[in-house]
Amino acid sequence: MATTLPVADRLRPGRNDPGDTKTSPAAPRRSPLVLVGGLVAAWLIPLALVPLGLGVVVLPLLLLAVGSVIRVGGVLLDRLVAAALVVAGGVVVLGLLFSVWPWGIDPIPTSGVLFSLVTLVGWACRRAPRLPMRFRPSDLMVLGTGATLWYYLHKPLVGKGPEWRMEFLATAEDRLNHFSYFVGIEHVGGYNFLHQEAARAYLMGPGEVTYPQGSHFLLAWVDSLVRSSTDLGTPLDAMNRYLLFILAVYALLGAALVWGARWIGGPRLRGWRTAAVCGTVASLVLASNYADLVPHGFDSTVVGLLMVALLTAFLIRPAMRTPELVLVAALGLITVTYVYNLFGAIAGVVLVAALVVHRRRFRLRRWPLYLALAVVTLGVAGLPSAISVLSELDVAGASNLGGPSVAADRVLLIGGLLLGVLVAAAPANRRTGTGRAQLAVVLGAGAVVWAFSWYQVHTIGHVSYYFEKLAGTGVVIALVSLGSVGPLLGAGAPARTPVLRRRVGDAVLAGVSVATALSLFAGVQWGMESFKSAPSAWDGNRLAAWSRGESWSDIGPRHGATIADDLADISGAVMVLYSNDSYKNLKSTWLASLLRNRGGDILPLYETHWVNIGAFEQREEEYQASMEHVRKGARQLGEPMTVVVADPVTGERMRKDVEGFQPGITVVVKPGNAWSHPWDRSFPGT
DSSP: OOOOOOGGGSOOTTSOOTTOOSOOOOOOOOOHHHHHHHHHHHHHHHHHHGGGTOGGGHHHHHHHHHHHHSOBOSSHHHHHHHHHHHHHHHHHHHHHHHTTSTTTTOHHHHHHHHHHHHHHHHHHTTOOOOOOOOOOTTHHHHHHHHHHHHHHHHGGGTTOOHHHHHHHHTTSHHHHHHHHHHHHHHHHTSOGGGSHHHHTTTSOTTHHHHSOOHHHHHHHHHHHHHHTSSOOOOHHHHHHHHHHHHHHHHHHHHHHHHHHHHHHHGGGOOHHHHHHHHHHHHHHHHHOGGGGGTTTTOHHHHHHHHHHHHHHHHHHSOOBOHHHHHHHHHHHHHHHHHHOGGGHHHHHHHHHHHHHHTGGGSOGGGHHHHHHHHHHHHHHHHHHHHHHHHTTOOHHHHHTOOOOOOOOOHIIIIIHHHHHHHHHHSHHHHTSHHHHHHHHHHHHHHHHHHHHHHHHHHHHSSOOHHHHHHHHHHHHHHHHHGGGGGGGSOOOSOTTSOHHHHHHHHHHHHHHHHHHHHHHHHOOOTTOOOGGGOOOTTTTSHHHHHHTTTTOOOOSTTTTHHHHHHTTTOOSEEEEEOOSSHHHHHHHHHHHHHTTTOGGGHHHHGGGGGOOOSSSOOOHHHHHHHHHHHHHHHHHHTSOEEEEESOHHHHHHHHHHTTTOSSOEEEEEOTTOOOOSOHHHHOOOO
């Protein structure tokens, strides 16, 4: 018996856009004058805006330009989300060109090229600029989730100066690393792995070649638009902008998860059921322990999860024409692998599973073209990883590394994926292309996560750092898959019900649905006192804790001003020993190097990680062991350096012990700077 599929599931090339009710207008002629005019405008826009300091306006204009040419979805927000993924992929891919041409990531030529490409594609494909000026009430829930996350994330920074904000940037060693990759790209004008020698001055090797840099390149390019310049400004200002970018990306991740669930729900997800689905996903995001990704400094992970969420949603329900599907699939895969190559395994499985299910979208006679596109896509996507493997990356050893982690919520991971399978297999969904694609994607992603778990358990006896990272993609897929639950919740009010009563009823049910979701999944109590006046579940979640400033990291007795100000009169390499805790000394030294544009010093000075002196006198054996690492760091550095200590007695003894040492070591005492807070203030994660 034939099955009638929703419009979004039976879309074929040449049909109207999803959601369109009118026949598509005739394709415009390829007028050379239109092309010339478009190319002139493509360059006039950045040439007019950037010199005025308005380079940041280029970004929304570029999103609108791409959105007006592609044909995805039927509402404006859907179109802009697709445009954002295309722009991100375009910047990541063209970054290979930007890295080798003379202008680096200068906002004028890079923006000019991007606008020109949009113009050329639109002209070649006869796509007249057109945006669907349609909105859905649930757009407010998507945007509201992002705004709520931003409010809580930004709240502890309000009213704090640049020096004081460092206590939120320096919560983990990982963020110092990520910031150095970001700075390196801005200094060398492109990917660090294409400028390895120059990049080593700004970051700890061999990260310039072994670590994926897509997220840092994207943020560096956005930063050039924000500043309308390639001049970084002071390192302290750059740190503040970088921190704001990361907070904004996490807010976008939350919004993307809500949007992704709604997108997968498709045209059958309407009325109060949309609010129930979006409210549930938003509640799970707001209460998630994944807010700990921010204080842990897992910046590339956040960007990578954002890209996985968008790619998964578009591939499960490809409500777009075939050219757009190919474009989104190719650029999405490349972006994910460039941002976090481990996630490329999941992105690849998602891509294959979805394309197999939706294979009828592709004409058999065009298989040579599709094969060529696949080869090019895989080649570009695998380029940085291939360079890493061929350099110094030990894949087998790195895959089992330990380290502080943010655990993937097992309830969401296992229960969410099982729910995704259950719902996709329900009769109402499995008859649709979207349902079959979701089933294939969830099973494929779950198999990859389970296989990696099995590998780690059978090699090191337990799951470790990178399993939790990979499992995060499973959580993301589980959350966006919740969108397919909505259409199973039952029909809305009968069609004969008066429109006003139907809308009022839907609004009431929508409000109750959201309130229910917030209570069940986020622990919101709506003013009801907790048992024995204990904090509510909402007050105890990680996002609320960050908003209260509880995730700050002490970096000196004056909360950042110490390192920024006290070293202003010191030139050359510096080792900062303000604590008798080695990790605090390492972080102080790293910050000092970054604040003086000498991030490359940290490779030899990583010996500070074993230096437990500087704040007050230590026992003899600890002092001698620490001094060996001080000398070792100086020898590896190969040039004179300054050691700054807080304790005068320790400083005087060190001066005598390093007298005559080559290369020279100068000891400077900054009394009163002893770092004595508990260790968990230095690193608030586990």
